[in-house]
Amino acid sequence: MYSWQALERLAKLENKRYHLALLSSSALRRVQVPLDKAGQAGFFAKGDVFSAVGSLPVPASKPDPAAYLHALEKPGKMAGECLIIEDSRSGAASAGRAGTRTLGHVGAYEGAEGLVRMSKVLTEAGGKLIMSD
Structure with missing residues (x-):
């Protein structure tokens, strides 16, 4: 994803409906x-x-959930209110252990084989859905 695409997507989320x-x-x-x-x-x-x-x-490094639990405390959110986007096995495991819903992102991995392999890794680590873009 190009930086300008990321900016467009972040701007859509910045409508104060979501706490980023x-x-x-x-x-x-x-x-x-x-x-x-x-x-x-x-x-x-x-x-x-x-x-x-x-x-x-x-x-505490991932997959320890301490960092996600800490990040939930500041805005006073419950784990069930949050969606975490993760691109690594340890990150997806950390988010899952914190009790959040996790979306696996495989866009950084190249080639069909890499996408399939990382989709499996992130799903096994707790990702409920996988996105590539």
């Missing part, structure tokens, strides 16, 4: 710079970008 947040296993500074460069940082309210290693009192 971002959680990464990377350090916050490694997440914030690309968000700024891609023009996507404005879609996330201050404090709604989380790092599994930098946002928690005790760092």
